[in-house]
Amino acid sequence: MVKHQAAATSGDEDAPSRYVVGIDLGTTNSAVAYVDTEAAPGKLQSFSIPQIVAPQQIEARSTLPSFHYEAAKSEFPADALQLPWSKPSANYCVGMFARDHGITVPSRVINSAKSWLSHTGVDRTAALLPWHGASDLEKLSPLTVSARLLAHIRAAWNDAHPQHPLEQQDIVLTLPASFDEIARELTVAAAAEAGLKRVVLIEEPQAAFYAWLDKHQENWETLVSPGQTILVCDIGGGTSDFTLIRVRQGEDGKVQFHRVAVGEHLILGGDNLDLTLATYLEQRLTSGGKLSPGDWSTLVRRCRVAKEEMLTNNAPDEITINLPSGGSKLIGGGRQATLTxxxxxxxxxxxxxxxxxxxxxxxxxxxxxxxxxxxxxxxxAITRHLSAFLRNHHHVVEEESVAVRPDIVLFNGGFFESSRLRRKLIDEITAWFLPTDPQFQLQILDNDRLDLAVARGAAYYGLVRRGEGVRIAANLARTYYIGVGQDEQGKPQALCILPATTQPGEEIDLQARTFRLRVSEPVEFPLFVSSIRLIDKAGEIVSVDQEQIRSLPPIRTVLRAKRRSEATEIAVKLHARLTEIGTIELWCDEIESDRRWRLQFDVRSATQTDVAAHVSDREAEGVLDEEIWSSLQSQLTATFGETATLKPQRLLQELETTSEMARNQWPASLLRRIWGELLDLEPGRRRSSSHEIRWLNLVGFALRPGYGLALDDWRVSETWKALQGKVVHNDANCRVQSWILWRRIAGGLNRGQQKAVAEPLLQAFRGLHRRVMTGQGTATFTPQESLEAWRLLGGLELLDVSTKLEIGGWIVDLLSKPKMASARSAMAWTLGRLASRTPVYGPLNSVISAEIATRWLAAIYRDRNRDPMDLLAVMQIARLTDDRYRDLASVDREEAAVWLETENAPSHFARIVRAGGNLDHEERDQVFGEALPIGLTL
Structure with missing residues (x-):
């Protein structure tokens, strides 16, 4: 976890470098500033960055637009995108040409990677950008795009300074003050991937203020005075960042600056203006309808250009926006709109x-x-977010008030390049406080070149770290808590473990409370953070008010033991430390020994859409009394233990009899307990094929769907370690049961594991497809055996899109073949899962294109061997989501709805295709492939 002011370094060297470099890795534009400590000590300079501005044309510019463009094959000559330091065959570029050319080919450009780096709903390390890109390009992760921007900066610097490469200089890298802990870690990771390891982080609003201090180093003390509050309002292309700095009198009589508050993360900036303007024009261009995804992307980018032109002081009275038709040819008065x-x-x-x-x-x-x-x-509304920020932090000023009244405002970010927007916000802030103070007038600090200020301020901070210049004192700016149960009214309570007053290098020992850790399984602590409650003290217990305190991914540790059945509890104390470089560490110390364990943040639940941080109490539900569980445990041991007496074929019947419940009525908490016992008895599956079949079947049944309860990701990981995707008895029945297991818990597998499970099946199906279609080649399993193999592939939603297209292509070819009749229903089910507009658990970037989904629908329509599963498949493929990038064309959806009605599908299937909606419980089970545990929903 990386701190909010300064912070994460890696590979620092004792000797200071000649250059101190500040890098503003921006959402829309990036910039670099530096100080040559030998040539001109203390003098900030901007570094002009060479970049492609047109094919085979390189120019140095003061900023590097944060855009990435991948060229199509043969789109340009081989050396068109070559830089002095790159290979002639380079097929991508970043910067100005990537931005400008991307307007005409939006499906091949990536922008706003920085916003994606802070997106808590996706795996930010997964290749998902461009979000809806062309099918032939290489998708990249937000981390990789950020790294490529930084790598370009590094290469450009090194080309200009071969004796002093950037990786050997002290680098200050900027990021939003509101970036969460994982986004900060990933920013450092992107720098490392670009070869930059001597990196320190600083918040952008602080950097902007440092740039102002540098510009006014001769007279800044005459422009501010103790007792004043400075609001730094930083609104860029992707985020809105608010920071409060208090001016105080130091003990030595000198003016001091203290950063006292930062706002929550807001993805709200210039990009939102572009989208809003595009939405406004879309209604006019389509008479209330929707543009195609390609036209929409083009319109958004043209609106960005129009916005920048129309918000200038010398803006024209109106501007006309044209949309291309049939390539790059403009419509001569067809689809065009005029903005006034x-x-x-x-x-x-x-x-x-x-x-x-x-x-x-x-x-x-x-x-x-x-x-x-x-x-x-x-x-x-940026004004409403700002007023909420000022209200939430009213306690940071000495006087009683309902909101902080800023005395001084410093604007930063591309949003404020427009004097109209800047003036409007000044007028609004002034109007808020005039009723209580008719003489109120905001003092505005000026920063020229808003596009360069953050980079310049970052370089200045690099000097501050060397003891030069004026330092802004900054603590954590957030308070961290660990959940400790509930109060008498059932309201959650939390223990303050790191107060906002914590200083770098400070350790917080929480000796007043003892925690219990259970050996041999993960222990999970709820974690909370607040940027509003900044006066809570370490060790203080507070009620969790969702208006003031928000939850973070839980923290975990695992204390290993030989067997899970040997689990015991130990008493521990917690302590926390804010390191000198700004990382936050949390530790458990055993009271009766010197053992200690570091608590790990559950990054996976914070970065993947298929795994949510645990918010349920189902794990602790009372299910059966211990006497009944003891009997169930004995039956499992009698089947798989060292002295087995119960035949595996009878196990399920005995468990149902003892529990007095059918297996589908077993609650999830009991199922997970059965899973734990089976993992301890894993060697027993090796006794015979029958034992392995029953063990595999019951493990998958007990752990389905692989997520939904606390620690399910750990359970799936332990299952994977035990099996590694393999079986002991390599007969058809064991293989089939292993496929069923992996399908059941697929939602808990990561991408690599899903790929490993799929690979042998893909090889086998390639042979089967060739055999059925050409009569040549060999098939490693029969069509009947392929039934569960097809269903497993359909359940692996994290497979890359190209693999899904290959699988779907096989099914389209084989669907009507008599030799595949026995697997016909399974193939239809798989096609529905592969082409579904709404994944069961996978991220939306894994959805195949609407064009291909439409072609797959046609294959179902053509086949006269109708199967009931066809109806479910067509509904999943054609259902309305109101996402123009996922939805089929309206004419294709209507065709699907009519077909469903003709085939006597459930009446609401056609309604879901036409108007959207949700499936009922039974249909959700059909989509999943079987009934889910009681209490869990998809």
Whole structure:
């Protein structure tokens, strides 16, 4: 976990480098500034970055647009994108040409990678960008795109400074103050991937203020005075960041600056203006309908250009936006729209900076941009977010007030390049406080070149770390807590473990409370954070108010023992430490020994859509009394233990009789307990094929769907370690049961594990496909045996799209073949899962294109050998999601709805295709492949 001011370094060397370099890795533009400590000590300079501006044309510019473009095959000559330091065959570029050319080919450009780096709903290390890109390009992770931008900066610097490579210089890298802990870690990881390891982090609002201090180093003390509050309002292309800095009198009489508050993370910035303007124009261009995904992407990028032109001081009275048709040819008056100044004022200025009071609450409505992939702020009104921030932090000023009244404002970010937007916000802030102080007037600090200020401030901070310049004192700015149960009213309580006053290098010992850790299985602690409660003290227990404290992914540790059945509890104390470089460490110390364990943050639940942080109490549900469980445990031991007496074929019947419940009525908590016992008895599956069949079947049944309860990801991991995707008795029945197991718990497998499970099946199906289609080649299993193999492939939603396309292609070819009749239903089920518009657990970037899904539908329509599973498959493939990138064309959805009605499908299937909606419980089970444990839903 990386701290909010300064912080994560790796590979520091004792000797200071000649250059101190500040890098602003921005959402829309990146910039570099530096100080040559030998040539001109203390003098900040900007580094012009060479980049492709047109094919075979390189120019140095003061900023590097944060855009990545991958060229199509033969789109340009071989050396068109070659830089002085790159290979002639380079097929991608970053910077100005990537941005400008991407407007005409939006399916091949990646932008706003920084916003994706902070997206808690996706795996930020997975190759998912561009979110809806062309099928032939290499998708990249937000981390990789960020690393490529930094690698370009590194190569450009090294080309200009061969004797002083960037990787050997002290680097200060900026990031939003509101970045969460994982986004900070990933920012450092991106720098490391780019070869930059001597890196320190600094918050962008602080860097902007440092740039102001540098610009006014001769007179800044005359412009501020003790007791004042400075608001840094930093709004860029992707985020809105608010920071409060208090001006205080130091003991030595000198003015001191203290960063006292930062805002929550808001994905709200210039990108939102582009999307809003595009949505406004779309209604006009389509008479209330929707553009195709390609036209929509083009419109968004053209709206960005129009926005920048229309928000300048010398803006024209109107601007016309044209959409291309049939390639790059412009419509000569067909699809075009004209924007006037008054419309810009209404849609953008009043829309994002609406009038209100300091008490105007946030609106809890959807922003309407979920289809674009990013979790944009629900309320687009920047003024309402700012007023909420000032209200939430009223305690940071000495006087009693309902909100912080800023005396001084420093604007930063591309949003404020527009004087109209800047003036509007000044007017709104002034209006909030005039009723209580008619003389109130904001003092505005000036920072020229807003696009360079953050990089310059970062370089200045690099000097501050060497003892030069003026330092901003900054503590954690957030308070961290661990959950400790509930109060008498049942309200969650939390223990403060790291107060906002914690200083770098400080350790917090929490000796007043003892925790119990259970040996041999993960122990999970709820974790909370607040950027509002900044006065809570270490060891203090507080009630968890969701308005002030939000939950984070849990923290965990595992104390190993030989067997899970030998689990015991030990008493521990907790202590926390904020390291000198800003990372947060949490430790458990055993009271009766010197053993200690570091608590690990559950990064996976914070970065993948298929695994959510645990919020349920089902794990602790009372299910059966211990006497009945003891009998069930004895029956499992009698089947798989060292002295087995019970035949595996009778085990399920005996368990149902003893529990007095059918297996489908066993609650999830009992199922997971059965799983734990079976893992301890794993050697017993080796006794015979029958034993392995029953063991595999029951393990998968007890752990399905592989997620949904606390620690399920650990259980799946332990199952994988025990099996490694293999069986002991390599006969058909054991193989089939292993496939059923992996299908049942597929949602808990990671991408690598799913790929490992799929690979041998893919090889076998390639042979089967060739055998059925050409009569040549060999098939390693029969069509009947392939039934469960097909279903397993359909359940592996984390397979890459190209693999899914290959599987779907086989099914389309084989669907009507008489030799495959026995697997016909399974193939239809798999095709429905592969082409579903709404994955069961996989991320949305894994959905195949609407065009291919439409072709697969046609294969089902053509086949006269109708199977009931066809109806479910067609509904899944054609259902409406209101996401233009996933939905089939309206004419294709209507065709599917009519077909479903003709085939006498359940009436609501056609309704879901036409208007959207949810499946009932039984149909959700069909989509999953069988009934889910009681209490769990998909």
């Amino acid at each position: 100044k008054s419309e810009i004022e209404q849609v953008l200025v009043d829309g994002f900076l609406p009038a209100g009071t300091i008490d105007t609450p946030l609106e809890k409505r959807s922003s309407g941009f979920q289809e674009f992939g990013l979790p944009f702020a629900n309320d687009p």
